[in-house]
Amino acid sequence: MKRKIILTADGSTTIHLPEWNEQYHSKHGAIQEAYHVFIKHGLHYFYHSVTERSGQEFENSNSNIAILEMGFGTGLNAFITLLEAKKLKIKIDYMGIEAFPVEIDEVLSLNYPKALNVKGGDAVFKGLHSISWEERHNIDSFFSLAKQKKYFETIDDEDKFNIIYFDAFGARVQPGLWTKVIFKKMYDALKVNGILVTYSAKGSVRRAMQGVGFKVEKLPGPPGKREMLRAVKY
Template identity: 65%
Template sequence: MKREVVITADGSSTIHLPDWNEQYHSKHGAIQEAYHVFIKHGLQYFYTENIKDELESISILEIGFGTGLNAFITFLEAEKLNIKTNYVGVEAYPVSSEEITLLNYAKELKAEENETVFKALHDVTWNEKHDITPLFSIEKQKKFFAEIKDEDVFNIIYFDAFGARVQPELWTEPIFESMYKALKKNGVLVTYAAKGSVRRAMQAVGFTVQRLEGPPGKREMLRGIK
C-alpha cells in the first residue's frame, strides 16, 4: 500500500495512506490530537485521579505504536511528572526507518535535546523491554491486536487504531473485551473515536463511557473507565 509523509495543520508530520484516504494522525494536527486525547484525557487524567494513592509507576498500553508520537510525548510528560512509566506499544506493521527520518516531532515539540530518545524508541529491538531512562521503559510488541491476552496489567490504554471506516474489525466487542481485561481496576481507555457503535461496544464489555470534547477537527472523543 502506498504511504507518504505529510504535514498536518499544526505543522507536525504524519503518514498518509492514499488508498484508504486515512492517516496515522489527525490532518488537523498530529501533535494537538495526541496531547488532547492521550495526554490530557488519558495520562494526566489518570495521574490526577490517582495521585492520592501515591503512585509509584504507571503502565500504559498503546494500540497502534505507529510513528512513535504518542510514546515520545508520553516520555516527555513522564519526565515532567517525575513518575516511572512502563510503556508497551503493539504494532503489526512497523513504520520504516526511512519514514522515521522524515518525522519532525522533536523539532515541533521543541524537544531537539531528546531527538536521540525518539530515535531510540524506534531502534530498540522488538518484543523485549528496554529502559530508555530511569523513568521510562518501553516494550514494542510486534503482533495483531487480537493476540493481546494480558489481564490486570495496565493503568491506561491509548486506543489509536486506524478508524472503523477502514478497519471495522478493530472496533468490536471482542477487541474491547480484551482491552477491559488488560486494564487494572480504575484503569482508563482513551480514543479519538466517538461513533455510537464504538461507544456501545465499550459499554457492552463493562466500561463506563464518557463522551468528551474532541481534539481540533472532531466534536467528541471517548474515555472508558474500568
C-alpha cells in the same frame, strides 16, 4: 500500499495512506491531537485521579504507571508520554503493540522532536524505533519501553495496565479492530480503575465498550473533531 509524509495543521507531520484516505494522526494537527486525547484525557486524568484517591502525589509513591498503546505507529504517543514522565517525575512502563512497524526512513522524515523543540530529541525519537522488539528497554530513568509485533486479536493480558491508548486506524477502514471482541480484551487487560482513551466517538464504538463492562463518557474532541471517548473499568 502507497504512503507519504504530509504536514498537518499544527506544523507537525504524519503518514498519509492515499488508498484508504487515512492517516496515522489528525490532519488538523498530529501533536495537538496526541496531547489532547492521550495526555490530557488519558495520562493526566489518571495521574490526578490517583492523587485524589490516595491523598499523595503519584511521584511520591512506589508505583509505576503501566500504559498499553494499541497501534504504536509513528511513535508520537510514546515520545510525548516520555516527555511528560520526565516533566511530572513519574515512572512509566510503556508497551506498544504494532503489527506493521513504520520503516526507519519514514521515522527519520517525521518532525516531532523539532516541532516540540526537544533538545537531543532526534536521537531519542529514533531510538524508540531502533530498539529491539519483544524486550523491555530503559529509555530514561522515568520511562521504559517494550514493543510487541503482533495483531490486536492476540492480546491476552489480564489486570496489567492502568491506561490504554487506543489508536488504531479508524473503524471506516479497519472495522474489525473496534468490536466487542477487541474491547473485551482491553477490559481484561486493564486493572480496576484503569482507563482507555481514544479519538473515536462513533456510537457503535461506544456501545461495544459498554457491552463489555466499561463505563464510557464523551469528552470534547481535539481540533477538527467534536468528541472523543474515555472508558473506565470499575
